[in-house]
Amino acid sequence: MKLPSDQDSSGRTLGAEELELLKNVIESGTLTSTKGQYVKQLEAEFARVLGGKYAYACSSGTAAIHCAVAAVNPEPGDEIITTSITDMGGLTPIIYQGAVPVFADVDPETYNVTARSIEKVISERTKAIVVTHLFGNPCDMAPIRELADRHGLPIIEDCAQAFLSTYREENIGTIGDIGCFSLQQGKHITTGEGGLVVTNNEDFARHMFLYINKAWGYGDKNPDHYFAALNYRMTELQGAVALAQLNKLQDVVASRTRLADSLTLQLSDIAGISTPTITPDSTHTYWKYCLNVDASVIEGGSPALGQALRDKGIACAPRYIQKPAFECQVIRDQVTFGTSRWPFSLARPEAVDYSREKYEGTYKALEHVLVIAFNECYTDEHVGFIADAVREAAAALKIQQQPA
Numbered sequence: 001m002k003l004p005s006d007q008d009s010s011g012r013t014l015g016a017e018e019l020e021l022l023k024n025v026i027e028s029g030t031l032t033s034t035k036g037q038y039v040k041q042l043e044a045e046f047a048r049v050l051g052g053k054y055a056y057a058c059s060s061g062t063a064a065i066h067c068a069v070a071a072v073n074p075e076p077g078d079e080i081i082t083t084s085i086t087d088m089g090g091l092t093p094i095i096y097q098g099a100v101p102v103f104a105d106v107d108p109e110t111y112n113v114t115a116r117s118i119e120k121v122i123s124e125r126t127k128a129i130v131v132t133h134l135f136g137n138p139c140d141m142a143p144i145r146e147l148a149d150r151h152g153l154p155i156i157e158d159c160a161q162a163f164l165s166t167y168r169e170e171n172i173g174t175i176g177d178i179g180c181f182s183l184q185q186g187k188h189i190t191t192g193e194g195g196l197v198v199t200n201n202e203d204f205a206r207h208m209f210l211y212i213n214k215a216w217g218y219g220d221k222n223p224d225h226y227f228a229a230l231n232y233r234m235t236e237l238q239g240a241v242a243l244a245q246l247n248k249l250q251d252v253v254a255s256r257t258r259l260a261d262s263l264t265l266q267l268s269d270i271a272g273i274s275t276p277t278i279t280p281d282s283t284h285t286y287w288k289y290c291l292n293v294d295a296s297v298i299e300g301g302s303p304a305l306g307q308a309l310r311d312k313g314i315a316c317a318p319r320y321i322q323k324p325a326f327e328c329q330v331i332r333d334q335v336t337f338g339t340s341r342w343p344f345s346l347a348r349p350e351a352v353d354y355s356r357e358k359y360e361g362t363y364k365a366l367e368h369v370l371v372i373a374f375n376e377c378y379t380d381e382h383v384g385f386i387a388d389a390v391r392e393a394a395a396a397l398k399i400q401q402q403p404a
Ligand SMILES: *Cc1c(COP(=O)(O)O)cnc(C)c1O
Pocket: 060, 061, 062, 063, 086, 087, 088, 089, 090, 132, 158, 160, 161, 182, 183, 184, 193, 194, 195
C-alpha cells in the first residue's frame, strides 16, 4: 500500500481554490505584498482564526522566529532559552540576533520543555524563553507562563508543528507573547516556504512588522530605516496560496486528530510500545505521530521497528533529529561569523556547557522515539495498514523472556 505523502499532491490539500487566487495575482501583475491585497488579507484572517490581535506573514518559519527574537531586542551575549530537540530554524535566528541559545532539557515522554527544565537554566542574562510545541503536542504552558512572569521574561512560542493545537481552550501561539508558524512544504498547511507571526503586544507587533520590511517606516510621516533588519516579506503568490490553505486548516486538523485517535486506539495494547502522551487540558494536532519504543522489550528498539515499517513503505524517522541540537556542528563548534565564534564568545561557561547529565530527558527521548509520517489525506485503511505493520513488527522483534 502506498501512503499519501506531504512531499507531493497525494498528501497535500492544494487544489482549485489555490489556483483561482493565484490566477488573480498573476492577472493583477502585482506580486509584492507592499502593494497587493492577499498577504494583508491572510494576516487579518490568521489573526482572526488564532484569536490574536496582530499577525504578519513572512518568508519562512525561520524568518518568523528571527522576527520574534529581534522584537525582544537582546543585547549581544544575552541568553535565550530554547529546547534541545527542535528544527535548526528555531535556533540560528537567536545566534544571528547576537544572543546565546541556552538549552533546556525536555520531558522524555512529551519531548517538550517544562517549567522545571527551563527554571534550571534561567540566569541573570536570560532575555526570553522559546518554547516549541513539538509534533503538535502543546507544552504545559500554565507553569511556564507563571515562571516567565515571575522573572519578567517574554515567551516566544514555536508553533511550526502545532497549528490550532489548544491548551486550556486557547490556541497555541496566543498564550505566550509571540507565536511563530511555518508554511514550509511539510507543515499542516503550506506555500512551499512561508511563515507567520502572531502577537497581542503592540510593541512587538510594530517591531516585527518593521523587521520584515528592512525596518522602513511604511505609512509614517517621516519614514526612515529605523534599525538593522532584513527583507523577510512573503510574496502575493504565496499569500494567495496561504489564504486558500488557511480556509482548509480546520478540516486538516480535524482529519489528523480523528485519524490519530483511531491509530492510538489500535496500538494501545502492544507490549513495548507507547502511544503519544498528550499534555493535560490540551489538544494535539499530530504534525507527526510518535511512538516510544522500549528497547528492553523490542529487540533493537526504535531503529529496528522503524526499519520494519520502512520495509513496508511507511515513512518514519527513528530518533527524529538523531542528536540534540547542541551536538550539531554549528553550535558544538560555534561556527558563526568569520572565526569570531560571536556571540558564543560572549557566553558564560555554564550557558554553553552541554554535559550529558544535564540532558537526561533529551537523550532518553531521542533514544526511544519513533516518528511516523502523518497526513490528513490518510484513509481509515491507511491507518489500519500502519497499525497492522507496527503490531506485526513488534511481535517479530519481541524479546523472549529468559526462563528463570
Ligand atoms: C519547520 C520548523 C521550523 C522552521 O521553519 P521553516 O519554514 O522550515 O524555516 C522551526 N521550528 C520548528 C519546530 C519547525 O518544525
